[in-house]
Amino acid sequence: MQQPMTRPGHPVMKSYEQYADMLYRIALVHLGSRQDAEEATQDTFIKLMEKAPVFKDDEHQKAWLIRVITNHCKNLLGRGWRKREVKLEGVEPVTADNPEELAVLQLVLALPVKYKTVIHLYYYEDYAVQEISRILQISESAVKMRLQRGRQLLRLELEGAEAE
Template identity: 40%
Template sequence: MTKQEFTTTAERHLDLVYRVALNCLRNPADAEDAAQTAMLRLWQSGQAFPDDDQLRYWLVRVTVNACKDACRSPWRRRMVPLDHCREPVFDTPEHQTLYAEVMALPAKYRLPLYLYYYEGYAVVEVGELLGLKPSTVQTRLARAREKLKAQLKEE
């Protein structure tokens, strides 16, 4: 992979990588670090991908692994979370509420939900990306929808 090819690829997919990392880690600074790690691994691999779908799959898989590594870090266990992290701005209050409720879900429900609905991956692909069986992904998606429905009804 040449420097120009890498730059073009990084510019095209950095947003996807960052969103996946932010969804996993829920901290913008950590998400930026994980995204940078994923892009560094892409550069170091020097691998050529036959099509864009395989590249996206590889990048998501590497990003999820980088997030898992960050979660295992002893520094992360000692961190005190910041109360005021920047969050995306939405056009309507309903979207803001839905985003807040999705982010309140446990990570095991939040990440499959994000990959399935926002990134458009199929259940089988989400399972492969997260190292889960497709039936487990379907169960987590169903439970996430149930939890969201219950939370939104309470409000």
């Protein structure tokens, strides 16, 4: 991923170094395409430069960036052109360390957006329910319900795969 054109020590550069990989992973989970995830990550840092918000601390900034990239991905997914998009052969697939992890990751990517977002933040980014609630601006009970339903969908898919 290309780094933004700023001087070393610039606040955006520090943020980029700190959060780019995490934001890219979040976008990849939402969008399923390396190119789209890179573009969404870039757009998020552009928004950071344009808005130049003042943050209380690093956690506040991290939550803001996650919220921005999540909303941006939702907007991209909601656009009509994306629904009519033709998938190209030979696009680099999502990878994992072993076949089992890859199978689970592919199932997570296939979940509806509201479930895969909380599943990703909880299991892959190690956020607590309270933090996810604050970041996504939904109630803690909604986060718990989405985690429960997402797990249930994953369990059904895994059991179906084992039966085959």
